[in-house]
Each structure stands twice: as C-alpha cells, then as structure tokens.
Amino acid sequence: MLQCYPQAELFATIDFLSARDRERLGGRPIATTFLQRAPGARTKFWNYLPITALAVETHDVGDAEMVISSSHAFAKGVVTRADQLHVSYVYSPMRYAWDLHHQYLRDYRLDRGVKGMLARLMFHRLRAWDRQTPNNVDFFMAISKHVRDRVWRTYRRPAKVIYPPVRTHELAVQSHKDDFYVTVSRLVSYKRADIMIEAFRAMPSRKLVVIGDGPELAALRARCPANVELKGWQPDEVVREHLRAARAFIFAAHEDFGISPVEAQACGTPVIAYGAGGSLETVRGAAGGARPTGLFFHEQTAASLQRAVEAFEASRADFDPQVCREWSEQFSEARFLHEFAQATQRAWSQWQRDPRTLESALTDS
Structure with missing residues (x-):
C-alpha cells in the first residue's frame, strides 16, 4: 500500500517493530496511540482489547483527502469527516467476536465463571461497535471472496476482492521433490496442527515437517x-x-486467505488443503478441466486428511511443479500493486463525481 502511496502518513495503534520490519517500511515515522505507553502493551496487548477501539478513534487524520485503513479488527473505526474518502482493506471482520467467538473463549479458558461473563460482555460491546463503524467506511475491499461474503454477512456492505500480495518473485521452483511433507504455521488451535500429527501417526512410513512456533508447541x-x-x-x-x-504442503486451517499455500505453489509444490474458506480460491483442485495444483479434504479430521494424502500419493503424476508456479502468479506482489492502485484511484474519481454511487460502480457483483 505504501508503495502505491509513498507520501502517505502512517498511523498504528502501537509500534514495536523490529529494525528489519521498520526498514521494509522505509524508516518512515509512525504515529501511535496512548496504548503505546501502556504497561505491558508489547507482550500483553490482549489485555487492552476493551479500549483498543477508543485508542483508534484518537487518531487525527484530518489533513488527508483519502484515508486507507488496513483492518483486521479496529483500524476501520478511525474517525473521518464527511468530505474525506475512507477506503478500508479488510482481512476479516474480527474473528474472535464473530465466527470464532466460542472457540476463542474456550482456548483462553473464558467460557465459564465470572471471567467468562465479563469476557462475553466485552465481546457483546465489541460486536455493537463493529457493526456501527462500517457507516464511516465509503468503500470496502476484501482479501478474498470468502472474506467478501463475511463482510456482507457481518456489515451488510459489498466489497471488492483484491487478493493480498505474495512475494512469488522471491521463490524458485524445484522440480525434484524429497520424501517429506511440510506445513508452515503459527501453532495455535485453529490452525489444526493436531490433526496433521494424528494423520501422520497413522501413516508411519510418511514424514511430516512442521515449521512454526506458538502456544501449542509444547503440547x-x-x-x-x-x-x-x-x-x-x-x-x-x-x-x-x-x-x-x-x-x-499440508494446510488444515479454515483460513480467510492463506499465504503459505501460495508460497508453496510458487515453489512448484502442490497443496493438500482443507476444502473451506480461502483455500478454495488459492488452490486449484481437479475439477474444471485444468491441471490441479492441489487437492482437498472436506472434514477437519485426521482420518479425512489421511485419505487425502493417500489419494495424493496415488495421483502424484497429475501435479506439475511449473503448473503450480503459474497458478501462484495471480497472487503476486506486482498484481496487487496494479489492482490496489487502480481500485483506489477509481474510487477517488467516483467519489469526486458522486459519492452515493461509489460502491455500486466499483464493487463485485
């Protein structure tokens, strides 16, 4: 986004970037909120969830003609004026308040007792705030068709799909494959590394490599x-x-998009994915006539994954590393830069002509 608008000012709730990540942003200054100075904000940001919406609303973006919010939860709540165009690129409506609400409560042991009641009250208020703030967004973009549908279901607003950028140009194809399977993932419950482990326990002759860290690693x-x-x-x-x-590559999560499977395909490696959510867009199955870049399993269980691995082994000749690579290019960084710049520029032009027709003119049907 900053490559499209290099002169833009940058705002964030907190800023604890590493030197390497700061370099990727060109070393530009980042305006933060009062949460930057809050005790434990670096490591225990979750504790400040009840006031994060308030923090975002303290940003003063009054000097801008166009505001672009990069939002997985709160950023779209930035306060703008009626004469400012607000474009929001949405990764998902906040999952812990909506689709994964009950799972998050269980994972953090907040599904019972006094703490549970307080947590449910907090999420109830967050949902009310989350439903109100879309009124301050003029044009929504979504990272996938799956998220576009969730934006409609949650906010009753249309969104234009622009897939996020994957650095496919930094990845090389390798045609010769070794005898192991791989997954790359943060080890949290909804990524379902547990069913991968159980599936390969039942296939002792096959090897799985799991790369990633997270709270479930020890267990x-x-x-x-x-x-x-x-x-x-x-x-x-x-x-x-x-x-x-x-x-x-093994992918067992129900994700909104999923960058790692695209990276695997950019390396010429097919994907065995849970057939739901963003995977249905980032992986091409056998249906439709074109050569596949992966295959799906349709139950989030070890047994279903095991059957998919066995089916893959029986049909390995159907998968071509170069076909996987070519498919991945539609999610490239260059494609994102072109589509994002084009969409925001068209939004600005339509906004100046007639703000009331902006969404109908630009969003997907």
Whole structure:
C-alpha cells in the first residue's frame, strides 16, 4: 500500500517493530496511540482489547483527502469527516467476536465463571461497535471472496476482492521433490496442527515437517510420533528450502486467505488443503478441466486428511511443479500493486463525481 502511496502518513495503534520490519517500511515515522505507553502493551496487548477501539478513534487524520485503513479488527473505526474518502482493506471482520467467538473463549479458558461473563460482555460491546463503524467506511475491499461474503454477512456492505500480495518473485521452483511433507504455521488451535500429527501417526512410513512456533508447541511436541518433526521457528531461507523440496504442503486451517499455500505453489509444490474458506480460491483442485495444483479434504479430521494424502500419493503424476508456479502468479506482489492502485484511484474519481454511487460502480457483483 505504501508503495502505491509513498507520501502517505502512517498511523498504528502501537509500534514495536523490529529494525528489519521498520526498514521494509522505509524508516518512515509512525504515529501511535496512548496504548503505546501502556504497561505491558508489547507482550500483553490482549489485555487492552476493551479500549483498543477508543485508542483508534484518537487518531487525527484530518489533513488527508483519502484515508486507507488496513483492518483486521479496529483500524476501520478511525474517525473521518464527511468530505474525506475512507477506503478500508479488510482481512476479516474480527474473528474472535464473530465466527470464532466460542472457540476463542474456550482456548483462553473464558467460557465459564465470572471471567467468562465479563469476557462475553466485552465481546457483546465489541460486536455493537463493529457493526456501527462500517457507516464511516465509503468503500470496502476484501482479501478474498470468502472474506467478501463475511463482510456482507457481518456489515451488510459489498466489497471488492483484491487478493493480498505474495512475494512469488522471491521463490524458485524445484522440480525434484524429497520424501517429506511440510506445513508452515503459527501453532495455535485453529490452525489444526493436531490433526496433521494424528494423520501422520497413522501413516508411519510418511514424514511430516512442521515449521512454526506458538502456544501449542509444547503440547504438540509431547504427543509427536517419530515420523513428525517439529522444527519450531525457522529463518526465511530454511522455510523456503523446505517449501521447495517437500512432496506436498499440508494446510488444515479454515483460513480467510492463506499465504503459505501460495508460497508453496510458487515453489512448484502442490497443496493438500482443507476444502473451506480461502483455500478454495488459492488452490486449484481437479475439477474444471485444468491441471490441479492441489487437492482437498472436506472434514477437519485426521482420518479425512489421511485419505487425502493417500489419494495424493496415488495421483502424484497429475501435479506439475511449473503448473503450480503459474497458478501462484495471480497472487503476486506486482498484481496487487496494479489492482490496489487502480481500485483506489477509481474510487477517488467516483467519489469526486458522486459519492452515493461509489460502491455500486466499483464493487463485485
């Protein structure tokens, strides 16, 4: 986004970026909120969830003609004037308040008792705020058709789909594949690393490599069979080596988009994915006549995944590394830059002509 608008000012709720990440943003100054100075904001930001909406609303963006919010939860709530165009690029309506609400309560042990009642009250208020703030957005974009549908269901607003940028140009195809499967994921419950481990426990002759860190790492390691290797966090080059060499990439989460499967395909590696959410857009199955870049399993269970791996083994000749690579290019960084710049420029032109017709003129049917 900043490449499209290099002179834009940058606002964030908090800023604890590493030097490497700050360099990616060109070292530009970042305006933060009062939460930047709150005790424990770096490591326990979750504790400030009840006042994060208030923090975002303190940003003064009054000097801008166009405001672009990059929002997975709160950023779209920034306060703008009636004469400012507000474009919001949405990664998802806040999942812990809507689709994954009950799962989050269970994962954080907030589904019962006094703490549970207080948590439910907080989320109730967050949902009310989340339903109100879309009125201050003039044009929604969504990272996938799946998220576009969730934006409509949650906010009753249309959204234009622009897939997020994947750095496919930094990834190389490897045609020769080794004898292991791989997944790259933050180890939290909804990523479902547990069913991957159980599926490969039932297939002791096949090897799975799990790359990533997270709160479930210790528990998963305790139940890990000999043919599953938990490598924890790894640097980018190690991740890329495994993506290039793996027989297939395993993806068991119900995600809004999912960048890792696209990266795997950019390396010429097919994907075995749970057939729901963004995976249905980022992976091409066997239906439709074109050569597949992966296949799906349709129940989020170890048994279903096991059957999918066995089906993949029986049809490996159907998967071509170069076909996987070509499919991944539709999610490239260059494509995002073109589509995002075009969409925001068209929005600005339509806004100046007639703000009332902006959404109908620009969003997908």
